[in-house]
Amino acid sequence: MTRKNLFFLVIAFIVGVSVWIFYVNRGLKQTQEVLLEQAERPTRKVAAAPTTVMVPENSALRARLISEAQSLEQKIAEERLRLALQKQNLDNLKARRQQQVATTYSSQIQSVNSQILDFADELHAYDLLEAEINQKAADALRNQNSQAQVVRDQIDENIRVQESLIRKTQDEITYWQLNSLYVNEQQARLEGLQNLLEAQRQELDLMRQQRLAISSQVLLNSQSLQMDKDQALSDIAANREDIRSEVLALRDQLEQLQEAQSQVRSSQFSLNTQINQAQKSFEQLQEVIRSLENSLQQKTDELNLLR
Numbered sequence: 001m002t003r004k005n006l007f008f009l010v011i012a013f014i015v016g017v018s019v020w021i022f023y024v025n026r027g028l029k030q031t032q033e034v035l036l037e038q039a040e041r042p043t044r045k046v047a048a049a050p051t052t053v054m055v056p057e058n059s060a061l062r063a064r065l066i067s068e069a070q071s072l073e074q075k076i077a078e079e080r081l082r083l084a085l086q087k088q089n090l091d092n093l094k095a096r097r098q099q100q101v102a103t104t105y106s107s108q109i110q111s112v113n114s115q116i117l118d119f120a121d122e123l124h125a126y127d128l129l130e131a132e133i134n135q136k137a138a139d140a141l142r143n144q145n146s147q148a149q150v151v152r153d154q155i156d157e158n159i160r161v162q163e164s165l166i167r168k169t170q171d172e173i174t175y176w177q178l179n180s181l182y183v184n185e186q187q188a189r190l191e192g193l194q195n196l197l198e199a200q201r202q203e204l205d206l207m208r209q210q211r212l213a214i215s216s217q218v219l220l221n222s223q224s225l226q227m228d229k230d231q232a233l234s235d236i237a238a239n240r241e242d243i244r245s246e247v248l249a250l251r252d253q254l255e256q257l258q259e260a261q262s263q264v265r266s267s268q269f270s271l272n273t274q275i276n277q278a279q280k281s282f283e284q285l286q287e288v289i290r291s292l293e294n295s296l297q298q299k300t301d302e303l304n305l306l307r
Helices: 005-042 057-096 101-178 183-261 269-307
Strands: none
Touching: 057 269, 101 183
C-alpha cells in the first residue's frame, strides 16, 4: 500500500468513525425513546413489518452504469493529469541531459537532501496521525459505552417495573383463586388476569432480549472499531518502516554522489536511465488512458441501449 493510499485510508477511517458515532448515537436515542414509551405502557402490540419497495431493474442498472461511467471519467482525468506531469518530467530530464555532468551531481545531491527532509516531515506527520487515530477510537468507544449504558439503565428500570407488575398480577390471581364469595365473577376475572400475566411476561422477555441485543451490538461495534484502528496503525507502522529504509538508502546514495562530485564524468548513464524509466512510465500511462477510454465508451454504449 502506497503512502498516498494510506493517507486516504486513514482519512476514510476518521470520517467513518465520525459518521459511525452519529448513527450509533441516533440509533441509541431512538431505542431509548421506545423504551421510555414501554415504561409508560406495560403491554404493546408488535407492529407489522414494512413492505419492501422494489427498485425497477433497469433503473438500478442505469444508475450503476452512470456511477461507473462517472468514476471512469474521474479516473481518466486523473490519469491525464498524471500523464501531463509525467510528460513535463520527461522533458525536464531530456533538457538536463544537455547540461554539464558536473551540474547534474549537484542537482541530484540537492534532490536527495530534499527527499530526506520530506521523509522526516512525513515521519512526523505519521506520528501525529497515529495519535489522532488512537484519540478518535478512544472517543468513539467512550461515547458508545456512555450512550449504551444510559439505554441499559432505562431497560433495567423498565424490567424492574414490569416484574413488579407481574408480581401484582400473580397476587391478584391468587386472590381470585381463593375467593369464593364471587363465584359468578371469579372465572372471568381469572381468565382476564391470566391473559394479562402472559402479555406482561412476553413484554418482560422482550425487554431482556433488547438489553442483550444492545450489549451484543456494543461488543460487535467495539470489536469492529478496534480492528479498523489496528489495521490503520499497522499500515502506518509498515509505511513508517519503509520510509526509514528509504532514508537509509538515500543517505547511502548521498555519500556516493558526494564522492562522485569530485570527479567530472562524461558519462550520463544515470540520467539516461532516468529518462528511459520516465519514457516507459509515460507510455504505460498512455496505455492506461486508452484502456479507460475504451471502458468508458463501453459503458456509454450500454447506457444508450437502455434509453
